[in-house]
Amino acid sequence: MRVDQREADQLRNMSITKDFIMHPEGSVLIEVGDTKVICNASVEDRVPPFLRGQGKGWITAEYAMLPRATDQRNIRESSKGKVSGRTMEIQRLIGRALRSVVDLNAFGERTLWVDCDVIQADGGTRTASITGAFIAVVLAFGSLLEKKTIKKMPVTDFLAATSVGVLPGGDAVLDLNYEEDSKAEVDMNVVMTGAGEYVEIQGTGEEATFSRDQLAKLLELADKGMKDIFDKQKEVIGDLADRIGETK
Amino acid sequence: MRVDQREADQLRNMSITKDFIMHPEGSVLIEVGDTKVICNASVEDRVPPFLRGQGKGWITAEYAMLPRATDQRNIRESSKGKVSGRTMEIQRLIGRALRSVVDLNAFGERTLWVDCDVIQADGGTRTASITGAFIAVVLAFGSLLEKKTIKKMPVTDFLAATSVGVLPGGDAVLDLNYEEDSKAEVDMNVVMTGAGEYVEIQGTGEEATFSRDQLAKLLELADKGMKDIFDKQKEVIGDLADRIGETK
Amino acid sequence: MRVDQREADQLRNMSITKDFIMHPEGSVLIEVGDTKVICNASVEDRVPPFLRGQGKGWITAEYAMLPRATDQRNIRESSKGKVSGRTMEIQRLIGRALRSVVDLNAFGERTLWVDCDVIQADGGTRTASITGAFIAVVLAFGSLLEKKTIKKMPVTDFLAATSVGVLPGGDAVLDLNYEEDSKAEVDMNVVMTGAGEYVEIQGTGEEATFSRDQLAKLLELADKGMKDIFDKQKEVIGDLADRIGETK
Amino acid sequence: MRVDQREADQLRNMSITKDFIMHPEGSVLIEVGDTKVICNASVEDRVPPFLRGQGKGWITAEYAMLPRATDQRNIRESSKGKVSGRTMEIQRLIGRALRSVVDLNAFGERTLWVDCDVIQADGGTRTASITGAFIAVVLAFGSLLEKKTIKKMPVTDFLAATSVGVLPGGDAVLDLNYEEDSKAEVDMNVVMTGAGEYVEIQGTGEEATFSRDQLAKLLELADKGMKDIFDKQKEVIGDLADRIGETK
Amino acid sequence: MRVDQREADQLRNMSITKDFIMHPEGSVLIEVGDTKVICNASVEDRVPPFLRGQGKGWITAEYAMLPRATDQRNIRESSKGKVSGRTMEIQRLIGRALRSVVDLNAFGERTLWVDCDVIQADGGTRTASITGAFIAVVLAFGSLLEKKTIKKMPVTDFLAATSVGVLPGGDAVLDLNYEEDSKAEVDMNVVMTGAGEYVEIQGTGEEATFSRDQLAKLLELADKGMKDIFDKQKEVIGDLADRIGETK
Amino acid sequence: MRVDQREADQLRNMSITKDFIMHPEGSVLIEVGDTKVICNASVEDRVPPFLRGQGKGWITAEYAMLPRATDQRNIRESSKGKVSGRTMEIQRLIGRALRSVVDLNAFGERTLWVDCDVIQADGGTRTASITGAFIAVVLAFGSLLEKKTIKKMPVTDFLAATSVGVLPGGDAVLDLNYEEDSKAEVDMNVVMTGAGEYVEIQGTGEEATFSRDQLAKLLELADKGMKDIFDKQKEVIGDLADRIGETK
Numbered sequence A, B, C, D, E, F: 001m002r003v004d005q006r007e008a009d010q011l012r013n014m015s016i017t018k019d020f021i022m023h024p025e026g027s028v029l030i031e032v033g034d035t036k037v038i039c040n041a042s043v044e045d046r047v048p049p050f051l052r053g054q055g056k057g058w059i060t061a062e063y064a065m066l067p068r069a070t071d072q073r074n075i076r077e078s079s080k081g082k083v084s085g086r087t088m089e090i091q092r093l094i095g096r097a098l099r100s101v102v103d104l105n106a107f108g109e110r111t112l113w114v115d116c117d118v119i120q121a122d123g124g125t126r127t128a129s130i131t132g133a134f135i136a137v138v139l140a141f142g143s144l145l146e147k148k149t150i151k152k153m154p155v156t157d158f159l160a161a162t163s164v165g166v167l168p169g170g171d172a173v174l175d176l177n178y179e180e181d182s183k184a185e186v187d188m189n190v191v192m193t194g195a196g197e198y199v200e201i202q203g204t205g206e207e208a209t210f211s212r213d214q215l216a217k218l219l220e221l222a223d224k225g226m227k228d229i230f231d232k233q234k235e236v237i238g239d240l241a242d243r244i245g246e247t248k
Helices: A085-099 A125-146 A178-183 A212-243 B085-099 B125-146 B178-183 B212-243 C085-099 C125-146 C178-183 C212-243 D085-099 D125-146 D178-183 D212-237 E085-099 E125-146 E178-183 E212-243 F085-099 F125-146 F178-183 F212-243
Strands: A014-018 A026-032 A035-044 A058-065 A111-120 A159-166 A172-174 A186-193 A198-205 B014-018 B026-032 B035-044 B058-065 B111-120 B159-166 B172-174 B186-193 B198-205 C014-018 C026-032 C035-044 C058-065 C111-120 C159-166 C172-174 C186-193 C198-205 D014-018 D026-032 D035-044 D058-065 D111-120 D159-166 D172-174 D186-193 D198-205 E014-018 E026-032 E035-044 E058-065 E111-120 E159-166 E172-174 E186-193 E198-205 F014-018 F026-032 F035-044 F058-065 F111-120 F159-166 F172-174 F186-193 F198-205
Touching (some): A026 A125, A058 A125, A085 A186, A111 B111, A125 A159, A159 A212, B058 B085, B085 C085, B111 B125, B125 B159, B125 B186, B186 B212, B212 C212, C014 C212, C085 C159, C085 C198, C111 E111, D085 D111, D111 F111, D186 D212, D198 D212, E085 F085, E111 E125, F026 F125, F125 F186, F125 F212, F186 F212
Parallel strands (some): C058 C111
Antiparallel strands (some): A026 A035, A159 A172, C014 C026, C026 C035, E159 E186, F186 F198
């Protein structure tokens, strides 16, 4: 039995609040257990220098935590004057994942800035960020569709992420909270599309190692969890779900 | 009549949600109209080097905005690698204001870190931060009292802040929202104690000037608004209100 | 009686040396008691990006201290790699104050860089900077007038600043030196125009508070001191004084 | 047929030069095809603050490229004043991987600094770095054993890394060079121990996706390549190979 | 004939004002033609980490220019967030030169911070800084002698610097002003002791070259100029001159 | 007799490996005794802003050391976030020296980036860098000649550097290794052209002083060493040697 009484293959409660912040084109608050992330997608009418003049758009992500999102207060990265390696790793992952399900040729020379700000952390902040950021992106494109700025939804498929891991003793579990995560021997983040393809797999023996069999078991758990997350996402975006894939 | 139909001397709706984030010793979400700030107070069991060994505590504040708290997305200060002058000015103000109503000799060699993170901005973010931060500080000390870490509430009086300003045409108004603030000819922030004393007055002719009479009118409006804010604060902190001032 | 035998409403000796440095378009050394600030105004033939193409000019200020301007040597901000919050606060204040008495539409797309470098500090460095910077700006515009680059003096009124404060014991005094300033319970900086209007009022209970009556007393002292400073300024700028206000 | 005539499951030529630089406790030049990395392991007689007083050691890695290691010259990270996200991601990976095969309790309060400096890049620099860094670490511990500073080899198993990927058209291949890597649809880095366990798997659909079958095929190729690398490593470290695992 | 009518071997007018700033232990304003540098020497009662516990002192120098010391305004190094290569080169030179004539064992574990701040520049700022800094150091030690903090003057000999150069056309000249310096084909800075020994020679063909004969001519000119500078220095420091060398 | 048995006027063994790295237009590994520097010259088809539109080219140099090039590991400058004064001084020297023997009007609006990366250090790294960088520059221009991008070799003369110094006891020696250098009382770097003219002389009494006679002796030693270095350079560049000077 897990510390919070869940089954090995059971996700934490997930809640997604649409239009959480009033200014962004797309905004959600995603809650996965006690992890809470504000995901805002902002549309900017230009692209980074390396893309100018190609008629293509761009999506980039930034990730941060409030100083006291965690049990111990962390020094702000703005005070330190630099972004940590962990933060960079996560925001590169989120951006890459989102770009895998968006047709960059379908929304002109625009940039989508996706900000994932963790206001409360209890494990799985990067996977919650991806799952929530996907909704924020769909909503932002929804607002461009409504304003007739674009004609087709540039999102090509659903996208979600979850974590799986091996606890001490060898049990493979789905969707680890902080307490489990900090003890886990193996930690794996999986990003998948609605079609069931992998976008990213990052498995780390936390200064330990794992076998081929453990890998197979972990991927199976991730698969199972993903289905529930996609259902939740569909419910939140409503009619926009039908427009996903229409640029293909 | 004002853009949002308020009277000249009418505050915006104010709402304060206690224990908004689970980890900090004191945490509130304060909403003033559409301005929303998370105020977290964290207790650290040591003081900055300049105070070590004196048996005194310290309170310091940090202030930040989510990139899309505003109408246009702002670049993160962590990405720019430095904190702006505006941010520094505000966090110095919040810290100074809080220290004016806390007995630094009454909670040992501890630091209270007060983080004010604006998640949605519509004018008056610095004054909302002070008003909310005060509650977070009271709650944090409340948790130290409960754990018997300290015996008396180190807070000596209530503390709140609001803005007043002169609109084009010459009307003096209370509690400006963003639209008013961006057009105002004079902008003044007032920080007061429950006893009706000033802690800080910052009046700026925004590249304009103001007369002695205008100054008097503005201070009167601030006075009036302050009473309502103190009532709201009392309601939120409940029984802890009675302990304020007990170190005197 | 004050530490330096002055009356409560008496300014320190003030001396302003014109054309102190040879390269700048406007340059003065201002001495207020033992506080000495070099104020240089430099004309640059372009404006910051946010103003380009609007036919308007800009004025911006920078403030710094030599490391040993003070009793204890301070680390250079260039060595620390960042500008302190105090410095930013002061240079924002100086720039804002100067812009309140200059017609930005009257000198083309030019920037006036006003550098206030404190070479010796004994309290009141920010107010001495404003008083001196005003002269440097008038002189710089004087040199543009002489070269026929502009036809009218863009300065619309005189501008000066001074400090007032409440000493322990409750005496309100004018123009505090360092010794007084470091003990003061309330510290207020007042920036005024020659017409007697306020540009900026910044009053701080230094981790203390102040009453409405004290505020009134402080403003009265500031008023009195200001008149002497304007006289001094007029004397220094000579004939240029007559041209002030001619764009109105 | 691949661009350099290799079979799909064929590694590039690998050469490892021991004692390449004279000062470090362990030093190798590893060449994998045209990729050349200097891996230096330096012993420092203290640990980072978070480990002090625990009797444990630490291993950390840094990774960098000479500006012209690549086809186009890159600006130095020291000139930019910050380390890129890519660099941080790689050096965190190398450090984590090395720690998974070293008993941190077996060499006292010492830090092993492992510097991987790419002097020529042609794809696979991070995996070559891990494979080479492992040897540098073994050599550094070998020198501590020789000086009798430690009594047992703290390395618990062999460690190597390689890349696998899916080329356009769908062919899965082993050990991609730069030309292949820049076109690959899927890119996966695999880090394994001599015992055949995974330490890290990082698979990325480069803004694309991949199926479960492709994943299986990639892992199989990685497995095959790994065996040859371990043979090469054994040959280079000679007698020290026998001491690996002796702390278990 | 030179641009300012001087002979080839003639120094510019030099003036040294003692006790220019009131706070530092030693302070001078040195004027060499139109070049003006404030040199302040501050005593700190500790040494940098690498010297702690050895009973030795340290001397270090910092050099800066006011933004408008030059004909065109320069951006502050504090605003740029870094110190330029030129600045670093100069301050390293000043520190090294001063240390060559001070017995570091003769003033306990103290640091002398020597700040050279150029308020007006017209060529030769680094040599004027050295010549002035030497006086500031002697005065600072004088103040320690007076307070009986030390018993013997740690300065072992006089120290001064000047520049020599080759103008277009081939004339070798002494003490170049800015106009000459910016056209010179060869530029050489010479630092010497009162005993006539070299401390530092830095000769640069400014993207040109120079012959052995030119070198000899330049050194001869430097020699001649140095004698006048030492006379000036002796006059300024008065009785302290007799104590120079007493630790030998 | 010297620590490595050399005569006072004897250079260390020098070896230069052409085309060491495959990507740069010009690349060498230079070894001077145990000092090893990779010198890469990269051609970029544009010039810095201050030269644009003038039809001229530019040469700039960067210098760095691998962290463990030295006996003790140094922290990376990229980790510290800034380039040290020593590094800046050296890279400015290398760039200036190279520009003295290149006709900047003879290769169009291009920049030559010359990277000198010390992989192993045993004294004389800056002079080895200059000697090696010269070859890399010649090779890079050779590749432009071969591609017919330019028609004449822009290099106007040979260029090399060496160090000379005075050891404790007073012996003047040529080409100091690290052990000698760290003890030397005087240290001088000399950069010369093939025609025997000086480009740069930097002599430093390392917190000591030196006489005119010692200076003469040092320059004589440098002269002698230089001839051998030019022979070595000629041998390495082969036929390109004949093209040097053809733009004159």
